[in-house]
Amino acid sequence: IMNAFGLIQIGLMLLCTTTISSLQCSHLPLQQRQMIKNSLQLLDKMGKKFPPQCLREKMSFRFPKQVLKPSQKESVKVAIEEIFQHIFYIFSKNLTLAAWDGTALEQFQNGLYHQIEQLEACVIKRQTHYFWSKGINRLKLKKYFQKIDCFLKDRQHNMCSWEISRAEMRRCLQLIEKVIRKL
Numbered sequence: 001i002m003n004a005f006g007l008i009q010i011g012l013m014l015l016c017t018t019t020i021s022s023l024q025c026s027h028l029p030l031q032q033r034q035m036i037k038n039s040l041q042l043l044d045k046m047g048k049k050f051p052p053q054c055l056r057e058k059m060s061f062r063f064p065k066q067v068l069k070p071s072q073k074e075s076v077k078v079a080i081e082e083i084f085q086h087i088f089y090i091f092s093k094n095l096t097l098a099a100w101d102g103t104a105l106e107q108f109q110n111g112l113y114h115q116i117e118q119l120e121a122c123v124i125k126r127q128t129h130y131f132w133s134k135g136i137n138r139l140k141l142k143k144y145f146q147k148i149d150c151f152l153k154d155r156q157h158n159m160c161s162w163e164i165s166r167a168e169m170r171r172c173l174q175l176i177e178k179v180i181r182k183l
Contacts (some may be wrong), residue, residue: 002084005006008066011063016139017174021056023122025122028077028118028122029121029180029183031115031118032115032176032180033177033180033181035111035114035115036173036176036177036180037177038107038111039111039112039173040170040173040174040177042104042107042108042165043169043170044170045101045104045175046098046100046101046104046105046108046156046166047099047100047101047163047166048141049096049164050163050167051141051159051160051163052075054129054159054163054164057155057161057164059151059162059164059168060111061144061147061148061168062144063144063168063171063172063175064137064140064141064143065085065142066137066140066178067079067137067138067140067141068080068176069173073183074123075137076179076183077121077122077123077183079118079137079141080119080179081116081119081120081123082138082141083141083172083176084115084116084119085110085116086141086142086145087112087169087172087173088109088112088113090110090144090145090149090152090155090165090169091105091108091109092109093158093160095153096157097156097157097158097162098157098159098162098166099159099162100162100166105106113179147178148165148168151164151165152165
């Protein structure tokens with residue numbers, strides 16, 4: 001009798017957690033839009049206006065927009081998760097010369113991390129991740145973010161390289177925001 005009762009309790013617990021997580025996932029696009037809006041505000045708050053002396057160093061990284069245009073919604077979510085991971089990685093190292101507001105930067109990083117966790121919990125990874133990881137889109141994204149990373153390294157993570165990268169991340173988040181609106 002105790003075993004059956006214990007199994008029923010476990011079953012009810014699993015049912016509740018699945019229901020709660022599926023409710024969270026159904027609100028994901030709305031949460032993402034809010035998170036991106038917050039991230040864009042934090043990017044603005046982190047630094048001041050784009051320094052005029054950095055205009056000479058402008059760089060075209062060319063975001064691979066096709067990675068956000070696959071036919072499956074799940075593939076788009078996997079792509080977005082990957083983009084957030086890359087952004088988190090870039091904004092987690094060698095920031096000493098960035099001269100940004102530390103609190104805003106920390107909030108930006110925390111928001112990204114939270115979003116990555118939510119996406120990981122919601123995205124159906126088995127098949128999608130397999131196709132995504134084998135795909136050319138993943139390579140294009142990796143190449144794009146490597147270009148930014150190399151740009152920062154080549155310029156010894158100086159203030160201008162960070163400002164240019166911050167502006168690029170703003171464009172990147174704006175593209176994601178447009179895509180999420182359509183999801």
